[in-house]
Amino acid sequence: xxxxxxxxxxxxxxxxxxxxxxxxxxxxxxxxxxxxxxxxxxxxxxxxxxxxxxxxxxxxxxxxxxxxxxxxxxxxxxxxxxxxxxxxxxxxxxxxxxxxxxxxxxxxxxxxxxxxxxxxxxxxxxxxxxxxxxxxxxxxxxxxxxxxxxxxxxxxxxxxxxxxxxxxxxxxxxxxxxxxxxxxxxxxxxxxxxxxxxxxxxxxxxxxxxxxxxxxxxxxxxxxxxxxxxxxxxxxxxxxxxxxxxxxxxxxxxxxxxxxxxxxxxxxxxxxxxxxxxxxxxxxxxxxxxxxxxxxxxxxxxxxxxxxxxxxxxxxxxxxxxxxxxxxxxxxxxxxxxxxxxxxxxxxxxxxxxxxxxxxxxxxxxxxxxxxxxxxxxxxxxxxxxxxxxxxxxxxxxxxxxxxxxxxxxxxxxxxxxxxxxxxxxxxxxxxxxxxxxxxxxxxxxxxxxxxxxxxxxxxxxxxxxxxxxxxxxxxxxxxxxxxxxxxxxxxxxxxxxxxxxxxxxxxxxxxxxxxxxxxxxxxxxxxxxxx
Numbered sequence: 390x391x392x393x394x395x396x397x398x399x400x401x402x403x404x405x406x407x408x409x410x411x412x413x414x415x416x417x418x419x420x421x422x423x424x425x426x427x428x429x430x431x432x433x434x435x436x437x438x439x440x441x442x443x444x445x446x447x448x449x450x451x452x453x454x455x456x457x458x459x460x461x462x463x464x465x466x467x468x469x470x471x472x473x474x475x476x477x478x479x480x481x482x483x484x485x486x487x488x489x490x491x492x493x494x495x496x497x498x499x500x501x502x503x504x505x506x507x508x509x510x511x512x513x514x515x516x517x518x519x520x521x522x523x524x525x526x527x528x529x530x531x532x533x534x535x536x537x538x539x540x541x542x543x544x545x546x547x548x549x550x551x552x553x554x555x556x557x558x559x560x561x562x563x564x565x566x567x568x569x570x571x572x573x574x575x576x577x578x579x580x581x582x583x584x585x586x587x588x589x590x591x592x593x594x595x596x597x598x599x600x601x602x603x604x605x606x607x608x609x610x611x612x613x614x615x616x617x618x619x620x621x622x623x624x625x626x627x628x629x630x631x632x633x634x635x636x637x638x639x640x641x642x643x644x645x646x647x648x649x650x651x652x653x654x655x656x657x658x659x660x661x662x663x664x665x666x667x668x669x670x671x672x673x674x675x676x677x678x679x680x681x682x683x684x685x686x687x688x689x690x691x692x693x694x695x696x697x698x699x700x701x702x703x704x705x706x707x708x709x710x711x712x713x714x715x716x717x718x719x720x721x722x723x724x725x726x727x728x729x730x731x732x733x734x735x736x737x738x739x740x741x742x743x744x745x746x747x748x749x750x751x752x753x754x755x756x757x758x759x760x761x762x763x764x765x766x767x768x769x770x771x772x773x774x775x776x777x778x779x780x781x782x783x784x785x786x787x788x789x790x791x792x793x794x795x796x797x798x799x800x801x802x803x804x805x806x807x808x809x810x811x812x813x814x815x816x817x818x819x820x821x822x823x824x825x826x827x828x829x830x831x832x833x834x835x836x837x838x839x840x841x842x843x844x845x846x847x848x849x850x851x852x853x854x855x856x857x858x859x860x861x862x863x864x865x866x867x868x869x870x871x872x873x874x875x876x877x878x879x880x881x882x883x884x885x886x887x888x889x890x891x892x893x894x895x896x897x898x899x900x901x902x903x904x905x906x907x908x909x910x911x912x913x914x915x916x917x918x919x920x921x
Contacts, residue, residue: 398552402428402523403717405542405556407530408563409436411505412685412702414512416560418456419710421519425717428554429516430528430544432563436513438506439590439662443618444470444696445501447493448797451888452703454815458511460497466511467503468620472602474500476766478759479608484766487776489603495888496800496813500696504619528552533559533572533681540680542569558713558726559681562702565671567687573678580670582692582745584752585629589644590618590661597657599623605694605751609759612751614694615651622661625651626693628752629665639665668692670745672738676730684709688730689737694747697740704887708733708784711822711847711886715910720845722911728787732795735785743780788885788909790892793877798884801869806857811866818861822848822886825870826899829855829862831881834900842907847886 404420406413409431420427445467450460453467460467474487489500516522527547534541541555561569570577593599603616611627618624627647629638637643644663645654672689676682685702709729715721750766753759766774784795798821804810805817815821824843826832829852840850850860853870865871874880879893883906891909894902 398550400428400552400554402426402554402556403558404428404713405430405540405554405559407431407542407559407561407569408567408685408687409433409524409526410562410564410685411442411509411512411699412706413560413562414509414516415452415456415703415706416562416684416710417522417524418512418515418519419706420713421516421522423710423714425521425714427519427522428556429522429524430530430542430554431524431526432529434527434547436506436509439664441505442693442696442699443502443505443616443622443624445503445700446696447495447497447499448888449700449703450497450501451495451800451815451821452707454497454813455707455820456512456515458508458515459816460501463508463511465620466507467501468617469498470500470502470603470617471498474603474605476605476607478763478767479606479610482763482767483770484607484763485770485774485776494797494799496802502617502619504622505699507619530563530568530572533569535573535679535681538680557680557717560709561681561683561687562685563687565669565686565690567683569681570673570683570687573681573683575676575678575681575683576674578672578674580741580745582668582670582748584668584692584748585635585638585665586668587627587629587638587644587647587663587665589625589627589648589663591623591625591648591653592621592659592661593623594657594659607751607753607759607762609754609756611647612754613647614751628754630754635665639663668748670741672734672741676734677726682709682726682729688733689741691737691741691744692748693744694751695740695744697744701737701740704736705729705733707887708889715846718845720842720910725788725911732784732787736782739780739782784889788891788906789889790905790909793890794892796890798882798888798890799869799873800888802866804864804866805861807862807864814863817863818849818851820847820886821884821888822846823884824848824850824881824899824903825874825884826850826852826881826896827854827871827874828852828880828896829858829860831896831899832858832860835903836900839900839903839907843903846910848883 403425404427406429409429471490474489476484493499529545530542532543540559544552561567606613614626669690684705712725716723789795800814877893880896881899882893883891891906
């Protein structure tokens with residue numbers, strides 16, 4: 390990261406990222422490591438030092454793994470939550486218990502709690518090692534003009550100087566009130582869901598231990614949430630009641646008053662932060678406007694009840710980064726970027742609506758309505774009701790085929806080429822992109838041109854058995870990939886660089902499956918691969 394040069398009045402770059410939160414940082418890392426020139430601007434002079442998001446899931450963990458921050462190597466930042474998430478009414482009766490334990494298909498625990506400032510510090514350290522990424526703090530976007538081949542953002546610097554930055558692509562990762570989204574004229578759909586909540590983060594003093602359990606209190610007197618806040622922290626969230634103002638709720642003495650029933654006081658705990666947030670359900674109606682794309686909260690906003698807000702943002706980055714890389718390298722036409730929004734909006738909106746549906750259960754203050762809810766949910770729970778599970782929407786229409794296309798790819802443990810070390814698949818091959826087939830003889834049908842085109846996209850050819858040759862042979866240690874292929878009724882799968890499945894086929898259809906993938910990407914090598 391280069392921040393030392395004095396800015397010129399006109400700057401050029403391949404990608405301009407507006408917003409240097411976790412989404413902007415992750416995108417800068419992905420593109421910077423792919424060799425692209427990146428300028429990042431953020432209107433804030435310094436990073437926000439206090440917690441915001443506190444939970445992430447297994448595919449978020451896999452995304453961290455992809456940048457060298459595997460959860461089992463950053464125990465000071467994130468820790469697994471291998472337990473239940475209990476929902477209770479005002480009388481302490483269990484309404485439902487959501488199982489947040491175990492591991493997901495990405496090879497990591499289903500649930501983690503983390504400290505966002507510490508995670509951002511770790512991302513900052515990675516960005517700092519990228520000489521092709523320049524970060525400009527205190528710079529605010531004030532204007533936007535677009536041409537067919539690029540876009541120019543007018544910027545006001547921290548010193549008041551006017552600077553223009555011209556980029557092949559501009560990415561608005563600048564939050565819910567995105568200036569870039571507004572300047573690009575992208576519409577914002579508001580689902581009409583508004584609730585104010587006081588978010589309180591607490592650190593224990595010496596001798597104080599927090600409970601481990603995550604609890605949702607569906608209490609009409611004060612709906613509230615109590616969850617871990619990452620290593621050494623705890624979070625509480627309290628809904629604003631109709632008779633209260635934001636101002637009276639957002640006071641330190643009010644926070645301590647609400648924490649008192651949990652045995653907390655200034656004598657045994659430190660109040661790290663208290664802030665009132667308005668939980669909303671919104672999304673952008675389009676995610677690309679010519680040379681501008683948006684990501685993270687600039688593209689979607691959801692209540693925190695499913696813990697998926699930041700997760701949706703980093704998934705945006707995974708989808709967008711490999712497509713931008715392919716277009717910037719000339720390996721694909723820029724129509725590939727149109728599939729970014731089409732794929733991601735479907736997935737993100739499913740989580741927005743799921744989060745909203747949870748809020749509609751939680752945020753009830755009418756006693757009669759709550760009594761009906763409690764009676765119904767207690768009866769359902771006693772009868773063996775399954776807990777509400779997050780949706781599994783897959784991606785919207787785009788670069789995938791078949792009924793399983795667009796689903797999240799699995800990650801298993803492997804041994805490579807007869808070695809002794811057991812590692813996660815992505816660590817063995819430098820990322821998730823792969824063609825995986827049952828036997829290496831199947832890969833003999835793949836042409837040299839197709840192999841080169843796949844390699845250009847970061848996709849490795851891997852077999853689970855067969856004679857060794859130019860492609861890697863892996864021992865599927867836990868049978869993860871054999872089971873997956875059996876479930877799909879397939880011999881070959883193509884996994885995209887963003888952990889999602891392109892499609893599957895029988896062994897005889899492998900070459901056509903790969904050719905179809907390259908064609909859908911718009912790969913410049915697709916015609917050559919087909920001819921080969």
